[in-house]
Amino acid sequence: MKHHIWAFALALVLTATAASAASSVPQDLLRAAKAEGEVNSVGMPDTWANWKDTWRDLKVKFGLSHQDTDMSSAQEIAKFAAEKNSATADIGDVGFAFGPIAKKKGVTLPYKPTTWDDIPAWAKDKDGHWMLGYTGTIAFISNNNIVKNPPKTWQDLLDGDYKVTVGDVGSAAQANNAVLACAFATGGSEADISPALNLFAQLAKQGRLSLSDTSLANLEKGEVEMALLWDFNALNYRDSIDHDRFTVSIPRDGSIISGYATVINKYAKHPNAAKLAREYILSDAGQINLARGYARPIRTNITLPADVQNMLLPNEQYSNAKPIGDFDTWNRTARKLSRLWQERVLIHMQ
Structure with a gap:
């Protein structure tokens, strides 16, 4: 019984946290992302930094279905560049050094999430082409x-x-x-x-x-x-x-x-869903999800639950x-x- 009570309480906390994250997102972005209905990623598999919980939350809270193709940072950028308007990927997660490379190659779509000011200057492109989510x-x-x-x-x-x-x-x-x-x-x-x-x-x-x-x-x-x-x-x-x-x-x-940065594909078929994914990744709930995957959140103003710490x-x-x-x-x-x-x-x- 104690286990069930704890699980129920945890579910309430996670739901409330996710709801809080959604409330800060621009409503027009929410509507556009929900209309697109899916977000496809590269280099963001379930077993890496607990991405599975974020994809689950995006499905439960916003109705976004998801599929990932795992690949290296260099392969992600090459894929964006090669596919162009036939894009099969909307968002990727690349190593720190590859963020500026992706921007220089002209394959990124800039977007600053509502938690932009909480991200250290050293960990983001000034125009929002890339930003670290975790170290x-x-x-x-x-x-x-x-x-x-x-x-x-x-x-x-x-x-x-x-x-x-x-x-x-x-x-x-x-x-x-x-x-x-x-x-x-x-x-x-x-x-x-x-x-x-x-x-x-x-x-x-x-x-x-x-x-x-x-x-x-x-x-x-x-x-x-x-x-x-x-x-x-x-x-x-x-x-x-x-x-x-x-x-x-x-x-x-x-x-x-070091760390990893999200890059949104300039040619994304679901650009608003990709922006919403970035919003969630850098929200309190998304940062805690990453910490549950043993990654250290980029936002230092996050209070981690004791079990995660x-x-x-x-x-x-x-x-x-x-x-x-x-x-x-x-x-x-x-x-x-x-x-x-x-x-x-x-x-x-x-």
């Missing part, structure tokens, strides 16, 4: 059944005997930021990622580097021994499979705090994690990353 920090996740001494530092990776999974460097924002996080921890910078490339090259020479994308499925099957992921992904995967089977931690010697890693683990300090320099480096990765790391793959 993440690169973390380690290890399968305790395989990795008997879970790494705590980047140097520990070199001393191990397990495969390190990094993902699609040069294309996926998560993988790119893993390289930059390693650079920060090993004496590099936004301009100089050589220390990180050297570390990954050593792993490649040892035959211990995997370029696979980490997923819930391959983690559960034991196919991933140790991986570099955003903290929100690592924690979500751990708790979705078996809390005791995996160790998740922020590397002690340094990491990077307890899902996250202790704050002290983030003491050596820092944000990008020079975005222009990192953008220039990121554009060269595919070539550097090929020349400095992949050449050593066994």
Whole structure:
């Protein structure tokens, strides 16, 4: 009975929060979005940062059906540009560095939500072409059944005997930021990622580097021994499979705090539904939804429920994690990353 009472009370709170979010949205936008009836996304799957709760809320509260196609940040922008007026996607979620790229390519539709003033200036385009919804920090996740001494530092990776999974460097924002996080921890910078490339090259020479994308499925099957992921992904995967089977931690010697930004497709078939989705993502309810997916809301004036706060890693683990300090320099480096990765790391793959 207590469980049912708690569930009923939680439902009332969520309903009230969602209703509050809707009340601040311009009524003409609400009507237009409801008339469109659907919103289609790219790079916003249910298992990433708890997007499923936001899509559920948009369906329940506003009648918007939803479909997502998962892909990397670079692929999302390429899709917007290639499809143009035959667009199949309305909104996407791209890594921080890719927001300005999307704007420069001319594929974004600007829109400032009603919570615009709560979003830090560093986390948004001044005209509303992109804005962060949440931040993440690169973390380690290890399968305790395989990795008997879970790494705590980047140097520990070199001393191990397990495969390190990094993902699609040069294309996926998560993988790119893993390289930059390693650079920060090993004496590099936004301009100089050589220390990180050297570390990954050593792993490649040892035959211990995997370029696979980490997923819930391959983690559960034991196919991933140790991986570099955003903290929100690592924690979500751990708790979705078996809390005791995996160790998740922020590397002690340094990491990077970055984030993901919504971009609305300039050619969207459902532009008003996409704007409403952005409104909801940056509302109190939407920000709490992301936090339930272990992501840290961009709006710092949000009060998280106690149970959500307890899902996250202790704050002290983030003491050596820092944000990008020079975005222009990192953008220039990121554009060269595919070539550097090929020349400095992949050449050593066994």
